[in-house]
Amino acid sequence: MISFEEAFEKVLSHTIELGTETLPLLSSTHRILAEDIMADRDFPPFNRSTKDGIAINYRAIEEGITEFPVQGVLSAGLSQQRLENASHCLEIMTGAVLPHDADTIIMYEETEISNGIAKITSTPKKGQNIHSQGSDIEKGEVILKKGTQITSAVIGVLASVGKHQVLVQKAPRICVISTGNELVEVHDTPEPHQIRKSNVISLSAALSNQRIAHELVHLPDVKEAIESKLKQVLEDFDVLMLSGGVSKGKFDYIPEVLNSLGVEKIFHRVAQRPGKPFWFGRHEKSGSVVFSFPGNPVSTFANYHVYFLSWLKVVNGDISTHIEVTLQEEVNPHPTLTLFLQVQTHWKGSKLHARLIKGNGSGDLVNLAQAHGFIKVPTGEKVFEKGQTFTFFPAS
Amino acid sequence: MISFEEAFEKVLSHTIELGTETLPLLSSTHRILAEDIMADRDFPPFNRSTKDGIAINYRAIEEGITEFPVQGVLSAGLSQQRLENASHCLEIMTGAVLPHDADTIIMYEETEISNGIAKITSTPKKGQNIHSQGSDIEKGEVILKKGTQITSAVIGVLASVGKHQVLVQKAPRICVISTGNELVEVHDTPEPHQIRKSNVISLSAALSNQRIAHELVHLPDVKEAIESKLKQVLEDFDVLMLSGGVSKGKFDYIPEVLNSLGVEKIFHRVAQRPGKPFWFGRHEKSGSVVFSFPGNPVSTFANYHVYFLSWLKVVNGDISTHIEVTLQEEVNPHPTLTLFLQVQTHWKGSKLHARLIKGNGSGDLVNLAQAHGFIKVPTGEKVFEKGQTFTFFPAS
Incomplete structure (x- = not known):
């Protein structure tokens, strides 16, 4: 470990x-x-009007002109026109091209237009209301x-x-793999000893939330079927994400099969809770990586957010810093295990605060539905006092 | 205003x-x-083993038994079996059903199994390692x-x-509408006086990021075309989101047409920057709402995040509090306009810090690509000192 x-x-x-x-x-x-x-x-690709108003040549202002016969109207989308007479004006709309021989725009609010004459009611500055090309x-x-x-x-x-x-x-090609004979489909009615697939469905939703394409595959607890299916997905995908199948049970053939297919075990079992029986490996030939999460829902969900999403950030060259939260209560660390605790978060000023959700062990999926993510509580002997900050892995 | x-x-x-x-x-x-x-x-739907190990009847422990003949192996997914002899054991895998007449599970790590006999090496507690039904x-x-x-x-x-x-x-049916003859498609080469559609493409991406279905429609600056198209989308959609078309220009027929189609103007022009010429209305017959954003990219983008996403939160009954950030520099408010300033954010402990991005006015799309969102700077006369917190609208 x-x-x-x-x-x-x-x-x-x-x-x-x-x-x-x-x-x-x-x-x-x-x-x-x-x-x-x-x-x-x-x-902008041209000298662009930033107001609705009239376009003039500033020389006219210098010559004391305040009333301008209107030559026409320029809307956005018209090609560049010309101000034919330096003492006239053109009406011009926001986004339109400044006409040749005009250099200043006066907004409608500072003009009075009647009988084809625009009278200006303010003192313009040369070049105003133009967003210059380039x-x-x-x-x-x-x-x-x-x-x-x-x-x-x-x-x-x-x-x-x-x-x-x-x-x-390219996005990594991801295959999400459920394992175990105890699983039935969501639309099936399980026998008393069976449960419906929920881990991989939840992972699928989390991946879709980040618009990460993926496929779902199921492996029954039959060694030959596991072998042929895993061989194929190792060829077709960059990431295998398994839920269940790597605890120490006699029917967990997966580590053995992965090994026979050339997947090197990088580690198995981590000093953490939940998510301890996490198995991580790498297919030497293809470079594909295998995240094999424990079978219980909270363990799978925590490890997906902690390990997989952090891995994906590195693959994407995302260097944004991790998030921290201030815990509003004290918390006991574990002497030897790193804890990932479910929290709800809320903002207080610019600080993100968190409160623990008390679950019923790592099998309790319903509490998880209320959690906004997990805080990481490092190993230790002494209680963390209220108000301490912890690394936060938001649920997606 | x-x-x-x-x-x-x-x-x-x-x-x-x-x-x-x-x-x-x-x-x-x-x-x-x-x-x-x-x-x-x-x-859980049955008394479920939380460990790989052996299932026993605790009475055997009380009677001093420490070595248990192994009756068989129970994997997850098997229907419930029976411990035939209270002084024997059944091997049991994580997730398997506790057998009849067994009440305690001892993990493999605390047993030694050879020749069909499991010898226990710890003192178990009655009922341990079982996740009880219900x-x-x-x-x-x-x-x-x-x-x-x-x-x-x-x-x-x-x-x-x-x-x-x-x-x-139901999700609101959303129609994103571009307006203006100056716009050409992304794959077209614009004439000097034209620009490519980018606002509605950006809105479309933002909506898709939140998995909000929507359609894109274009309106040219032709009154009849605007009229017939708007009539139809008002029937087919709950939300019309327009970019451009409600400034004071002569070719901006849209407010007039909306009015003739029974859309009540709730307001037009807001004392804010960017995004001042924002027009908001409601179709009395259908209840559809119309968000008509100003034509420039930053204005549209800011108003989408500030108004539309806040509106959607209310529609969805989302009562989560708004986010605040601590600004790491001083900022000057405007005496009469609420400012929405582009910022980049980063975490410092559990505090979200922000730094201003200096743009080149509301037309500068490229700066926007570096922003993580907008802070709201209320109107005022006095400078806000460094370290002040502001409401934050994250870009999506």
Whole structure:
């Protein structure tokens, strides 16, 4: 049995190389940009009106003119026009192109227009209300760097430079595997000794919440079936995520089969609660990694959030710091086990506070439904006083 | 022009009734449960072994027996067996049903098994290592209440009680509408006076990130086309989200058309920056609401997060408190406008800290791609000193 710190470090150091792929823009959210993105034009691409009003030539103001015959109206989306006479004006809408020979815009609120004449009621400054071409970004400038995570704002930038196809890092291909003859489908009525699949369904929902594609597979407790199925998924997937099947029971063939298929055990059993019988390995040939979580719901759920999501952050090059919470009560550490305790969180000013949820052992799925995540309580002898901060793994 | 506080309150008070629908379990994440969920059996459904080891009858211990002939092996998924002889034992795996006439489980680590005899090496407690039937929940108990938001842990609970179909609150039907002749598609090469659609693409990505279904529609600056299209979407959708089209420009027909179609203007223009020309209305006949955001990218993005997501929380009955951040620098308020400033955030202990991103006005989409969200800076005269906390609207 190894310590939590050692296990965590070992998991994070077994990342995988994913390669790249091209995706349609709107399918690329949450992915990692695999190319630098350059501006394909100046931003803004023209001298752009920032107000609805009139466009004039400032020389007219210098010459004392305050009334301007209206030559016409320019809306956004029209090509660039020309102010034909320097003592006239053009009405102009927000987003429209500043006409040739105009250099200043006066908003409607500072004009009075009647009978085709705009009278100005304020003293304009030369160049006002114009968002100058290229003032945000010049054509050719790098506007998004390789490695950027694609958020909805990034999608907006990509759209504006015409990237309808984006080169991104491939997502790991993930297979979620349920094990055990005691499991029946959700729509089945279990016999008294059976239970419905819930762990892998919950993992599937958690992965979908982060828009991580994955497949579900079931392995019965039959060695030959386990062998042929695992052989295949090791070829087809980058990550195998198992629930159940690695405790010390006689019918837990999985570690043995994994070993025979060339999956090296990196560790088995971690000094933590819940989630102690966690098994982690790596397929030497393909580099695929195997997260084999304990069979009980809270253990699987905790280890998914603690280990898998942290691993995925590293794979994605996400360097954001971890979250901490202030616990509003005292808590007893365990002398030799790292504890992951379910908490509910709430904000108090800019501080994230947490309260423990008292569960009924690691089998209690219903308490888990109320938890916002897990705090990590390091091993120790002395009680942690109220108000202490702990690393927080939010539930997804 | 109304104050931000007034506008915000008006938006939140115009919620809509959504009705309910039945969805397949894995399609129900992020939705709101529209029924109480009862346990369809005891949890656990039988006296369940929590360890791999041997099951015995404690009377044997009381009689001083320490060596037990092994009657057989019980794996998880087997129906309940019987311990035929009170001085024998059955090997038992984690998750298996406790056999009749056994009441105590001793883990393998505290036994030595050879030649079909299990010798115990510890002093067991009666009833140990058993998760008793119904100790988590009794059959018929309400385990999830109507109104619960369906997280991945909730999905696990629903799976375990066999809810492969779930009654949930309907999601609002959302139509995201781009406007303006100056817009071209992302895959098109714009003329110098044109720009690519990016606002609605960004909104679409933000909605998808929260798994909110929606459709995209474009309105050109032609009154008749606007009229017929808006009439139709008002019938088909609960929420219309427009970008652009409600400034004071001559070609902004939208407020006029909305009015003629029976959409009451609740307000237009809010004392805030960015996002001032925000128009909000309600279709009296259908109850649909119309969020008409200003055309520039940062304004649309800010108002989506500030108004729409807050509105959606109310519609979903989500009572979680808002988030605050500590700003690590001083900031000047505006005397009459509520400011929404772009920030990057990072954790420091359990406190969420923020730093301002200096943008180039509300048109600067590229800065937005680096922001983690917006802080709300109330109106005022005096500088807010470093270390002050502000309400935070995280970008999605």
